[in-house]
Amino acid sequence: MIAAIDIRGVTKVYNPTSNQPVKALDNVSLTINDNEFFTLLGPSGCGKTTLLRLIAGFEQVSGGAIMLFDEEIVNLEPNQRPINTVFQHYALFPHMTVADNVAFGLERLRKPRSEIDATVERVLNLVKMKELGDRRPNQLSGGQQQRVALARALAPSPKVLLLDEPLSALDLKLRQAMREELKQLQKETGITFVFVTHDQEEALAMSDRIAVMSNGEVQQIGGPTDIYEHPVNRFVADFIGDTNFLDGEIVSFNDDLVTCRIGAQSMFEAENSGGHSIGDKVTLFLRPEKITLSAPDQASNVKTRPGKVANIVYLGNQTAYTLDMGDGIELTAQARPREDGKLPFAMGDSLAVGFSARALRVLAQ
Amino acid sequence: MNLWLPKSAAGKRWLGLAPSYFIIGIFMLVPMVIMGVFSFLEPNPYGGVKPVGSLAAYVKLFFEYDLEDNLVFNPGYINIIFRSFQLSFGATLLCLVFGFPVAYYITLQPENRRNFYIYLITIPFWTNLLIRTFAWIIILGRGGVIETPLLAAGIIEDSLRMMYTDGAIAIGLTYSYLPLMVLPIYASLEKLDFRLLEAASDLYASRLEVMTKVVIPLCKPGIIAGCILVFIPCLGAFIAPNLLGGGKNLMLGSLVQFQFASARNWPFGAALSMLLLSAVVIMLIFYARAASKRASMEGSD
Numbered sequence: 161m162i163a164a165i166d167i168r169g170v171t172k173v174y175n176p177t178s179n180q181p182v183k184a185l186d187n188v189s190l191t192i193n194d195n196e197f198f199t200l201l202g203p204s205g206c207g208k209t210t211l212l213r214l215i216a217g218f219e220q221v222s223g224g225a226i227m228l229f230d231e232e233i234v235n236l237e238p239n240q241r242p243i244n245t246v247f248q249h250y251a252l253f254p255h256m257t258v259a260d261n262v263a264f265g266l267e268r269l270r271k272p273r274s275e276i277d278a279t280v281e282r283v284l285n286l287v288k289m290k291e292l293g294d295r296r297p298n299q300l301s302g303g304q305q306q307r308v309a310l311a312r313a314l315a316p317s318p319k320v321l322l323l324d325e326p327l328s329a330l331d332l333k334l335r336q337a338m339r340e341e342l343k344q345l346q347k348e349t350g351i352t353f354v355f356v357t358h359d360q361e362e363a364l365a366m367s368d369r370i371a372v373m374s375n376g377e378v379q380q381i382g383g384p385t386d387i388y389e390h391p392v393n394r395f396v397a398d399f400i401g402d403t404n405f406l407d408g409e410i411v412s413f414n415d416d417l418v419t420c421r422i423g424a425q426s427m428f429e430a431e432n433s434g435g436h437s438i439g440d441k442v443t444l445f446l447r448p449e450k451i452t453l454s455a456p457d458q459a460s461n462v463k464t465r466p467g468k469v470a471n472i473v474y475l476g477n478q479t480a481y482t483l484d485m486g487d488g489i490e491l492t493a494q495a496r497p498r499e500d501g502k503l504p505f506a507m508g509d510s511l512a513v514g515f516s517a518r519a520l521r522v523l524a525q
Numbered sequence: 526m527n528l529w530l531p532k533s534a535a536g537k538r539w540l541g542l543a544p545s546y547f548i549i550g551i552f553m554l555v556p557m558v559i560m561g562v563f564s565f566l567e568p569n570p571y572g573g574v575k576p577v578g579s580l581a582a583y584v585k586l587f588f589e590y591d592l593e594d595n596l597v598f599n600p601g602y603i604n605i606i607f608r609s610f611q612l613s614f615g616a617t618l619l620c621l622v623f624g625f626p627v628a629y630y631i632t633l634q635p636e637n638r639r640n641f642y643i644y645l646i647t648i649p650f651w652t653n654l655l656i657r658t659f660a661w662i663i664i665l666g667r668g669g670v671i672e673t674p675l676l677a678a679g680i681i682e683d684s685l686r687m688m689y690t691d692g693a694i695a696i697g698l699t700y701s702y703l704p705l706m707v708l709p710i711y712a713s714l715e716k717l718d719f720r721l722l723e724a725a726s727d728l729y730a731s732r733l734e735v736m737t738k739v740v741i742p743l744c745k746p747g748i749i750a751g752c753i754l755v756f757i758p759c760l761g762a763f764i765a766p767n768l769l770g771g772g773k774n775l776m777l778g779s780l781v782q783f784q785f786a787s788a789r790n791w792p793f794g795a796a797l798s799m800l801l802l803s804a805v806v807i808m809l810i811f812y813a814r815a816a817s818k819r820a821s822m823e824g825s826d
Contacts, residue, residue: 218723238726251724255742264738265728316729 170224624706689771697765713747
């Protein structure tokens with residue numbers, strides 16, 4: 161299968177001739193499949209927007225190649241690339257109506273008027289903005305402008321649609337609704353979406369595959385569960401979701417499990433991901449939702465450790481407990497509220513803290 | 526306390542605006558009324574006016590007396606007015622053609638350098654316009670900066686006769702008022718969201734289409750303001766027409782100046798000014814109407 165976009169060893173350096181060159185991307189290679197919802201995820205300054213701008217053609221690569229369906233595109237102007245962008249701040253033309261905005265790309269492509277009119281209507285329908293075609297952008301709400309920006313980028317039927325943090329300016333409810341819609345839209349149109357975001361929840365909810373980026377490099381590429389459950393390094397584990405990190409040293413291992421000493425003498429068992437030897441400094445990670453909390457007398461048959469509630473953060477649908485495990489070790493765990501709405505545990509309570517060795521994983525340092 | 530201060534909001538507002546009303550009244554309205562009144566009086570041959578009512582000045586705009594004292598149509602002054610509009614229009618167009626790229630270039634510079642370029646644009650204002658216009662005589666004139674090397678190189682054999690032509694006037698006017706075109710266009714370009722240019726090129730617009738479909742429509746207010754600021758003073762200009770046009774190709778401004786300074790026909794000069802004023806006011810009204818119509822069409826910003 162031909163890749164929709166193939167990034168081959170792309171490097172981007174800003175101000176290369178000045179005395180302070182900034183390396184935004186360092187030898188990045190990744191492949192985006194056709195008809196895929198692909199997300200570039202990372203903190204601000206990680207190079208994800210730069211990569212998007214290189215694909216769109218707003219910036220020139222300093223090295224490497226970008227292939228669009230097996231065709232080299234780095235030397236093409238943005239208007240010569242069959243790629244459209246949904247901009248972070250929408251960038252709608254303020255002097256045109258919604259319909260004229262949507263028609264803009266089709267007009268530049270010299271499509272016949274009848275086809276333009278039909279496409280504009282169809283695309284506005286698709287984003288549920290049919291009635292507002294005569295409005296000006298400044299007469300629309302943020303969510304409506306977002307839909308127009310989407311319609312405008314979809315109208316010319318691009319081979320790839322780039323989305324630069326398009327939901328970041330919307331409020332939470334709208335953002336969640338738009339996630340669903342975007343995913344739906346991608347399925348309906350069959351266009352490859354490349355989505356840039358710093359919001360890990362957004363990335364997990366929508367993407368077929370995610371590339372986690374940091375410091376101008378791709379850290380990990382994989383499906384949402386891969387990334388969440390099997391992060392390849394501490395950065396990825398830390399950036400996606402909440403995580404407990406335990407720094408320690410391997411004292412023994414067998415085929416299934418490694419045993420690590422954390423703190424002075426606490427022993428933790430974790431899944432053996434292979435390639436470890438005794439004495440290795442490692443980091444174990446443990447997701448808070450994999451920890452079960454119970455009162456000491458109600459502890460089930462799962463192996464538990466004693467812990468004391470050191471801090472409570474109420475989050476509504478759940479509560480985050482910071483547990484003092486002794487030996488200088490702290491763990492964060494989550495518990496649902498009781499049916500009567502009261503918190504299950506109080507500050508200072510002694511609890512039985514349970515987690516299986518399979519929930520603990522070893523990260524490369 | 527302060528019993529003499531107005532209490533109502535409207536009264537306070539009036540008090541705050543009073544100094545501006547006073548300035549505008551003394552320096553604009555009163556002189557204009559004086560001009561209007563003078564245009565309906567008889568000239569005093571030694572300068573000034575005689576307090577005798579007369580429409581002679583306005584009649585003189587269109588008619589003259591022939592040898593037998595019959596009133597006959599005289600297109601001379603109408604022609605001068607027509608030529609003035611033509612030359613001003615040409616100069617405005619030239620200012621736009623040269624001014625827009627300059628303003629655009631400045632907008633593209635890093636922010637700290639833009640102010641420096643704007644400062645450079647204003648430098649010519651520091652020297653007297655008369656002197657700067659004389660400089661153009663040296664540039665354009667017979668044996669001037671342009672002709673001499675061309676003659677020496679044998680590219681031309683005779684003088685180009687650039688001086689004392691309409692072209693010379695247009696060049697002089699363009700030079701004089703170019704900054705007035707650059708500044709308002711720069712002001713509107715500076716507010717332009719340059720991400721819109723990226724959006725346009727992303728949507729398959731060529732460089733030219735980015736200009737014609739996005740940049741120019743969005744900075745139209747600046748372009749129009751620049752055109753008004755150049756066109757109106759061009760109509761009334763007299764330094765460039767006098768020095769570069771040689772006085773034989775009169776423009777409205779030099780005609781007015783001539784009536785007051787040399788011909789001692791103040792009422793006629795005043796009538797010409799009134800004609801110029803009404804032409805400008807009518808044009809501005811048309812522009813304001815079109816602008817408000819467009820604003821209501823585009824919705825409230």
